[in-house]
Amino acid sequence: MSVKNPGIDLDLEWVSKARVNTQAVLKRAQQVQGRKVAKKQWQAAWLLKAVTCIDLTTLSGDDTPSNVHRLCMKASQPVRRDLLKNMDMHDKGITTAAVCVYPSRVADAVKSLKAANSSLPVASVATGFPAGQTPLKTRLDEVRMAVQDGATEIDIVINRTLALTGQWAALYDEVRQFREVCGEAHMKTILAVGELGTFTNVYKASLVSMMAGSDFIKTSTGKESVNATYPVAIVMVRAIRDYYLRTGHKVGFKPAGGIRTAQEALVWLVLMKEELGDDWLTPTLFRLGASSLLADIERQIYHYVTGCYAAYYELPMA
Numbered sequence: 001m002s003v004k005n006p007g008i009d010l011d012l013e014w015v016s017k018a019r020v021n022t023q024a025v026l027k028r029a030q031q032v033q034g035r036k037v038a039k040k041q042w043q044a045a046w047l048l049k050a051v052t053c054i055d056l057t058t059l060s061g062d063d064t065p066s067n068v069h070r071l072c073m074k075a076s077q078p079v080r081r082d083l084l085k086n087m088d089m090h091d092k093g094i095t096t097a098a099v100c101v102y103p104s105r106v107a108d109a110v111k112s113l114k115a116a117n118s119s120l121p122v123a124s125v126a127t128g129f130p131a132g133q134t135p136l137k138t139r140l141d142e143v144r145m146a147v148q149d150g151a152t153e154i155d156i157v158i159n160r161t162l163a164l165t166g167q168w169a170a171l172y173d174e175v176r177q178f179r180e181v182c183g184e185a186h187m188k189t190i191l192a193v194g195e196l197g198t199f200t201n202v203y204k205a206s207l208v209s210m211m212a213g214s215d216f217i218k219t220s221t222g223k224e225s226v227n228a229t230y231p232v233a234i235v236m237v238r239a240i241r242d243y244y245l246r247t248g249h250k251v252g253f254k255p256a257g258g259i260r261t262a263q264e265a266l267v268w269l270v271l272m273k274e275e276l277g278d279d280w281l282t283p284t285l286f287r288l289g290a291s292s293l294l295a296d297i298e299r300q301i302y303h304y305v306t307g308c309y310a311a312y313y314e315l316p317m318a
């Protein structure tokens with residue numbers, strides 16, 4: 001990743017004046033979902049593009065060095081080589097964008113990738129993921145530990161209590177502190193939109209997180225009951241656009257949570273292209289956070305190449 005957002009001073013006037021037109025957002029989301037996505041070889045190309053934007057994730061209580069190792073191997077070779085060869089894409093270095101794990105598993109992921117000679121980034125969730133309900137000192141220490149263990153991307157969660165009670169200055173200060181302890185690591189800020197109540201709150205939390213120096217804003221942890229939805233994405237990408245127009249800083253977007261099908265991945269790409277343009281169609285500014293999306297994408301690519309569907313056991317880790 002090379003794009004970095006230095007952030008700006010908190011502009012509370014901008015935040016307090018923000019309003020979102022719910023009906024317009026819902027209408028726009030419906031339009032995007034209804035778009036015809038590219039067919040045949042174009043669709044296969046778009047699916048490969050989606051693969052390169054995935055943060056391949058495991059965030060489970062039963063994660064171990066061995067399943068993290070498997071995840072890393074899959075991230076390094078996400079689509080079967082024979083399928084890529086058939087599409088003449090076998091020497092293009094196609095990998096996922098990163099692997100994403102809990103802080104305690106960062107060292108395992110770094111070790112596995114190093115042993116495989118892979119330079120794939122390791123992202124760590126942090127700051128009391130998923131609820132963010134631990135003391136600030138603990139949350140800051142967690143970021144420090146993940147960075148020390150080799151994570152070069154940190155997915156922090158915001159303090160929803162501050163957002164829900166309108167304490168935007170306090171939220172800005174916390175995110176700023178996380179930014180500092182991230183150092184050179186890229187920071188993705190998870191808003192947990194399913195717990196923010198209103199679109200206006202989502203827009204304000206997006207703005208404050210960007211002002212505080214987030215390199216990406218991310219919808220969800222995958223653990224809330226409502227995760228990445230298209231309407232909420234419209235609100236967030238428009239906040240990204242407004243922030244860019246006002247400051248000149250490009251901030252990335254990461255929908256995450258419940259994204260499971262190739263079809264959904266294509267809709268997310270269309271949404272990015274139409275709302276933010278081609279600059280946001282690369283892993284530097286767009287990620288799909290997902291634990292099980294890759295299986296369906298690989299299956300659709302298999303179908304494109306062979307004309308029939310693979311059983312899941314025919315595709316490793318599918």
Ligand SMILES: O=C[C@H](O)COP(=O)(O)O
Nearest residue numbers: 221222257258289290291
């Ligand atoms: O950050 C990524 C999410 O936790 C993944 O959610 P998922 O398991 O629903 O794909």
